[in-house]
Amino acid sequence: MSTVYFEEIEEGDEIPPIDMPLSKDQVRRYAKTANMYFPRFTDDEGARAEGLPGMIAPGVMSMGLLARMISDWNQAATIKRIGTTFRSPVLPDRNIHLRGAVTQKNAADHTVECDVWMENDDGERWVIGTATVTVPTKA
């Protein structure tokens, strides 16, 4: 397991980013397992019938991907809280860039506050959020 200890983290540290294409098949797979297999999350035509420009990814999938970025960074971390705002529809068949940074360390309970966000190739932040994460200590 890749573990990052509280003592090794500094405020301002970047969380290792994830850059990936988000495929329609991955969105459909998520929508299926997450009980969200609705037209807007499965095909362009169904989404257009609902007034959307095309198929979109569920907001909670974006939240799940941002949580995964934290778990990829530190497998021993526990997410206590994560809050996300869906600012713009997330359109598949494009690249997404998951980003994060540590904004504050709380020594009393060994938690760190993080900013997390998802942006597109043009740097537009489609999803923004914050997370409180408990991390292990060496002591």
Added chain:
Amino acid sequence: MALEFDKSIIGKIFDETDFPPITKEEIVEFAASLGETNPLYTDEAAASKGPHKGLIAPPTFVTKLRPTKFTPENLPKFGKVGFDGGRDLEVFAPVRPGDSLTMLSTIHEIYEKTGRTGSMYFIVIRNEVKNQKGEKVAVIDHRIMQR
């Protein structure tokens, strides 16, 4: 301008849904669909040697639980169009295979924000998840925007 609606709607439980026991397979598939590689969520043998002594679900797993009734019947309609504004998730205990989860739903808050493009209304639905031991597992606040 104060919002006019029956305030007694706030905080009242309008839905209680019991879910079938969570399976190992659905945890592993949920994790895979997000590309998770953390063995705590993906590898039962490795997870059994870890801090939870077994497989646990990724933190956002509880967002897949769908209540029977999404909103109460008497929820006022403030706008013409609704958007999914966001989620706030607080996690208290891990979800494990075999857990029987129950979700209680309330309207937590309704408020108005006025911006350049006019008024927006925010309805916050709070879904509280408990397990078979009565432990609070998670609280999910779902912000719906209407305009």
